[in-house]
Amino acid sequence: MQEEHASRGKPNKLAKETSPYLLQHAYNPVDWYSWGEEALERAKKEDKPIFLSVGYSACHWCHVMAHESFEDDEIAKIMNEHFINIKVDREERPDLDDIYQRVCQLATGTGGWPLSVFLTPDQKPFYVGTYFPKEGGHYNMPGFKTILLQLATAYKSKKQEIEAASGEFMDALAQTARDVALGAAGKASLERSILDEAAVGLLQMGDPIYGGFGQAPKFPNASNLMFLLRYYDISGMSCFKDFVAFTADKMAAGGIHDQLGGGFARYATDQKWLVPHFEKMLYDNALLAQLYSELYQITKAEKYLQITRKTLDFVIREMTHPEGGFYSAQDADSEGEEGKFYVWSKKEIASILGDQAATDIFCEHYGVTEGGNFEGKNILNVRVPVSSVGLRYGKTPEQTAQIIADASAKLFAAREKRVRPARDEKILTSWNGLMISGFAKGYGITGDQKYLQAAKDAVKFIETKIVTGDGRLLHTFKDGKSKLNAYLDDYAFYTGGLLDLFAIDSRQEYLDKAVKYTDFMLAHFWDEKEENLFFTSDDHEKLIVRTKSFYDLAIPSGNSVAASNLLRLYHYTQNNSYLDCAVKIMKASAKPAAENPFGFGQMLNTIYLYVKKPVEVTVITRNDHSSKMAEWLNQQFVPDGINAIVSTNELASLQKYAYFKGRVGDGETAFVCRNFTCSLPIKSQQELERQLTPS
Template structure:
């Protein structure tokens, strides 16, 4: 089987020699993909067994779609597609083949260095208008930043590279600083325009940078690192993007890499402060339940890798906001909140993404209320959205206002589909509760999507993530913690365990959770852990070293 470098060279040669054919075929591909999603929804798609071969076929196909020069998928405009990248990380986990991880890291590095990433303030724009990730459509969407925070968290778990930790932090800090309602909850988007010009808030002239920094060496080092020139790279101005590594810049100016990094950090802080005085882009201040659910997941996973309590607090505060401001009195969710009012019946995505956020939060802070809410909203979803005939979920509830066609969502692109997210949730809930109905429904959804996902993986990243979880057979990891024994849970949260059904539960909380199958028989003092596979559990593990041996030693 060819290595990652060989695949990249082959793809690069094909694109250079057959560019027009490839671009023409892409339109046909997207049309076929949309038809596939319609076939699944209507029940006409071929049902498939949930086997490892589905993942093999999909991963190989998806890697072949990758851009060998700049990472990501396709040419321009170029979207991050984090669900696809996270699937390739899961395939790396199940296969052990480094080229899948390497392609994701390659893509993530290209995005982080590009103009699509706000180099000063953190956060990512919705997409790049070019193949190189240089020129963004400057609008920042909440869902992109929620999903990309999760992607970079997972890359940190795999590589332990500090750059991924810092990108995760910058992304989450941007959301806290610029996208958060005073009472909690997150706004939907920042506009691309300010003062009637796209990107004006973000772009720079070299002379402006020199004036603000008032230091020739700092200006030279900053501008060389970020590719700033007199002529600019965007309508006479500069979009900051990493062009020269700090080690090379430092060498040129007689600085160590650490000294160059500090100079750039100090310069960035000054320029950020100056930018804050500009007229800001507008903001879409709708608060959507679905996107807030994705963001809860982002903060829960960010807390997991950093241990920073502010991220945990933000995730928990968002749950409180949804429950107090958006959830209806009759136990259902509403879709949106703005100007003090919540309205509109929630869609499938709202239930699926919010439940996903609750489960991700429960994994790192196992309060009974988060599991109970996840079950409550899932049960409501199954009653009111389930299509008994086809074995999947409608986009609208059975008591929603009448539509000409009651549609379904199966297409995972910038945002996962509700059916794919629900399948993942149902699998996790099954492991916490041993409620076979959750498992049966998850399997029905995945069987409908498995064959199309294998054949057209680009549009089914989250569906493939769900199938991975089913095929891999999850490992259940429980850590009993208190203030004096957090190290074991902190270590667990920093491991890449996409097949993990985890719980970090306090000794005080544990008795109330033991009514759920997952927690039965898992008793002990704080500082005790259990690892269970295929319904067989380890003896109580009394140290982090014992936990490491159980999880990291090949079985």
């Protein structure tokens, strides 16, 4: 990225950073700083306002604003003269992004990236927005140049007004910090009625025509869909499962799903899932791999197995560091055009395939036309089922599927020769935790060792490269450097990944690490007053407010995942403090989750686990890890399961944990415990199935 801009002149201070997003701006004429003491002290010393610009490397409109304004000499001159300019990668500093996104929501009713905030030297906001064009006029948007000049003048001549505006923001921020703690909402009892109200409300929000929630833009919202699967489990009502399957099918058929290479884009710009915002984020693919794995467990439909495989194979192929960690994102743009890497003309497809029949079949299946469906080109999306295409061309479904598969392989090989979108090679502990869970679930349903190995390699990467000498997690790694104390999401998501890996490969080291990081989290993030978790640790850099997050949107919240981890760890360890903390977090969130389920999918999953009462399933395998019962268990949908699959030679080391005390296995043996009572040793898959089948 640096080389691209080297011709434009001298690098600014961002050239020393590792973040791909910051490096994208290293040759701007703007005198950018990264967030830190140097910039903040200069603002105070010179009494200049701060312009804070927050974005991320795969953000299309961040690129647009950069090109229009930050690469413009006239704009840069104004910025450099009147402001201290700070660039922040939201993925590196989610704490800063969270604070100032809340400000944007308060001021405008919406948020997003690029985030543009004007601050006093003591970091207090007084004006905020998102994307601003260089010149105003279109869509009634003010021009960035005008805003800069007006705010520079106001800061010098209307200090009282600036102070009043920042004071109002700070009062409102303090109130939101209290509100989001949810304690004021009233702590509800953890009862089935919470799940009933939430599930019905969520289903009513669903789009019955195209699946998903809302109109456009449309996001996968995987946590909400996984909650509806759990509600199907506890209620037995098929309409909840059917809606999830319907949504998953629509997403898989749409342009949001990379039909050739696998993986999902971040969202669709339309209601039909056709036109994606082409960036691919690690967290979406981590969560969707889990969703499709669960759909396979429920339905045993081969299509969900294949989608899971394609998604995980994409991550291994394109998003994995040679030593095992997972990269953050792929850009939407290549060669300066959004989606150019992914779209096709019909003529190009015909030329590559060189066979008219194959071209006709492929194009009919994927809706390819001369006119295209996106700026004159075609986004591949499944328009006509394989069986219907086969009938038209006199082919069996098997023959048709093979023709499409062969054509897809040729087109994928041709696409690989194109200029690729940029890749953000930051490795974030939090998102890696989600992806470890995705690979663990994928291994469970496929039995494919490469997925288990991918999860193990990611754990090894984090433990060797993103953990300090005293055992503390850091947030991010790139170019050989790890930095920034970990946030709540890092501790929660990574612990969740360790527990999901432990459930299918029960090695002591994974449970030991899960306990260690959970104990650190409770010691340094727990709020004794509100009885939940802060986003930052107690020894974090002091910012204008110490926030909390409970909302499960594109990514689950740290509090939601932490509560789930604590609940699971209680069953493995019988440490009552884990259960107490989990219950406190759930109780604070239960009433809002019932009333506004769209923002609490993962919290509802945790409440489900508590209300249903977990079933503890242990399979003791032979020392070679072969086990028919383990294979069968991994393919079942048991969302209330606290599982362990452990070989006899590893069992002794786990005896220190209450879950494993007294467990012995002679060959392949299983145990099922529910309602705090346990079965006799189980010696056959049939008996295990009988024990786990609802009566």
